[in-house]
Amino acid sequence: MTDLFSKFDPLIQQREALLATGVTDPFSLVMEKVLSPTVAICNGKETILLGTYNYMGMTFDDDVIAAGKQAYDDFGAGTTGSRVLNGTFDPHRDVETALREFYDMDHAMVFSTGYQANLGIISTIAGKGDYIILDIDSHASIYDGCKMGDAEIVAFRHNDIEALEKRLKRLPPEAGKLVVLEGVYSMLGDVAPLKEMVRISKENGAMVLVDEAHSMGFIGEHGRGVAEEQGCIDDVDFIIGTFSKSVGTVGGFCVSNHPKFEILRLVCRPYVFTAALPPSVMASSATSVRKLMHGSNKRAHLWENSKTLHKGLRDLGFTLGTETPQSAIIAVIMPDLEKGAMMWEALLAEGLYVNLARPPATPAGMTLLRCSLCAEHSAEQVQDILGRFERAGESDRDHLTAPFTHNFGTSTSAATSGHLRCHGLISICVPAWRFIFHAR
Amino acid sequence: MTDRSEMFDKLKGLIEPFNKKGVDLNDATTFAGDLEWDSLTVMDFVAEVEDTFDIVITMNMQAEIETVGQLADAVLKLVD
Numbered sequence A: 001m002t003d004l005f006s007k008f009d010p011l012i013q014q015r016e017a018l019l020a021t022g023v024t025d026p027f028s029l030v031m032e033k034v035l036s037p038t039v040a041i042c043n044g045k046e047t048i049l050l051g052t053y054n055y056m057g058m059t060f061d062d063d064v065i066a067a068g069k070q071a072y073d074d075f076g077a078g079t080t081g082s083r084v085l086n087g088t089f090d091p092h093r094d095v096e097t098a099l100r101e102f103y104d105m106d107h108a109m110v111f112s113t114g115y116q117a118n119l120g121i122i123s124t125i126a127g128k129g130d131y132i133i134l135d136i137d138s139h140a141s142i143y144d145g146c147k148m149g150d151a152e153i154v155a156f157r158h159n160d161i162e163a164l165e166k167r168l169k170r171l172p173p174e175a176g177k178l179v180v181l182e183g184v185y186s187m188l189g190d191v192a193p194l195k196e197m198v199r200i201s202k203e204n205g206a207m208v209l210v211d212e213a214h215s216m217g218f219i220g221e222h223g224r225g226v227a228e229e230q231g232c233i234d235d236v237d238f239i240i241g242t243f244s245k246s247v248g249t250v251g252g253f254c255v256s257n258h259p260k261f262e263i264l265r266l267v268c269r270p271y272v273f274t275a276a277l278p279p280s281v282m283a284s285s286a287t288s289v290r291k292l293m294h295g296s297n298k299r300a301h302l303w304e305n306s307k308t309l310h311k312g313l314r315d316l317g318f319t320l321g322t323e324t325p326q327s328a329i330i331a332v333i334m335p336d337l338e339k340g341a342m343m344w345e346a347l348l349a350e351g352l353y354v355n356l357a358r359p360p361a362t363p364a365g366m367t368l369l370r371c372s373l374c375a376e377h378s379a380e381q382v383q384d385i386l387g388r389f390e391r392a393g394e395s396d397r398d399h400l401t402a403p404f405t406h407n408f409g410t411s412t413s414a415a416t417s418g419h420l421r422c423h424g425l426i427s428i429c430v431p432a433w434r435f436i437f438h439a440r
Numbered sequence B: 001m002t003d004r005s006e007m008f009d010k011l012k013g014l015i016e017p018f019n020k021k022g023v024d025l026n027d028a029t030t031f032a033g034d035l036e037w038d039s040l041t042v043m044d045f046v047a048e049v050e051d052t053f054d055i056v057i058t059m060n061m062q063a064e065i066e067t068v069g070q071l072a073d074a075v076l077k078l079v080d
């Protein structure tokens, strides 16, 4: 008998080798208590959280929690059914209304997660004979959406406008085309040149989908994301978002002005063949989305935090993923996984949690300590965080600077997120879709 | 119309800068096994081939290409 698990052997060995060096397993942290959006108890120790997607700190918002509790009382614990059968309760409709208001768009469709929103929308709208043109650093859920559908997949170099344009021009003019982009790429925290890319896509007859998972609530005048900030949101056909980041709950969605959008509720399998989210989650999410419409003070503070941390880390000598702070994500580039894991552990010992990200989740085979800021981090906490980085770095000076060379701007990295470094030209990207251990 | 050996030679020329180990190239040379390319190299190389011939090699096609010979056949079809 062939052991079906033998394909995981290289990963098992890598993991064992890493743990043999004595570091704590970075992928099995448990938060014993969560005290606030920015502080939890981990391993019995009070720890500042700098590796969550709780950008706007909504998880402990009084109104958000109260709305959820009320919905528990009014609607019970769960839906026990699909959105298209018995699973749509009043709070599900209400959160879709809140999203239409938030984005000022005609249609909103809520999925169980953002992952499923990408999976469902992409695989359903791009069919046989159509083309999906995507940034090579796209999130795993985008790759999986491609894999699930029947379209032809064309990748272009990360954030490279010219590479996108060339490929669009080479495709049959009459074929259906969907260009898939992200507002903020969550590994390095860099922003896409959406204005140019959306224009070029439209000029070449493509529809455009933008995943704004990491920008909702604090980028753009109304917090609608990078497309709003760059003034091209009206030309974006579909925006994908999630409740698991700024909104502080769980769930995913797509908003659109497409006149036929509602038909997707009948044909999109990851929407139809799964249970609807609990009413408590929907009520909390609706309240949170509405509060995010009026969060400008919090937004300003979040940006302040991002700038302070970026400058502070740079001054300490760390190599960062972006030249300037472009989002609420600041990525520290580590020389390799072992050093990354050691630094991660040293930070945890200092009472600071960051995300350790490594291939295939990361571009260009990088190991990253990803810091994500929260609007609820106080200015003092950010200074405290910098102090902890300094002390953790001192325990081994070598950790501070990565010899990794990285070009900024366009045409940076390559392979990526969804990608497993397998063997094969071919394995190139595809295995990527087949096989994701640790996508972001 | 490019004939096959001409195509093979052109591809050889494109592979060379990425052929760090100086592997001998023939129809059966594999990108993963023989050339030991990682996904980064593959992406750069595919882009190079695409730009040279003004074609698009979709990921669906790439999944089926394991050897230099298969690549030559695929590119020949695309430029036709």
Ligand SMILES: Cc1ncc(COP(=O)(O)O)c(C=O)c1O
Residues within 6 Å of the ligand: A113, A114, A115, A116, A118, A139, A141, A182, A186, A211, A213, A214, A242, A243, A244, A250, A251, A252, A440
């Ligand atoms: C760009 C992007 N899209 C989609 C998702 C999936 O979101 P969710 O956590 O709701 O499944 C994520 C988060 O991991 C993401 O980073």
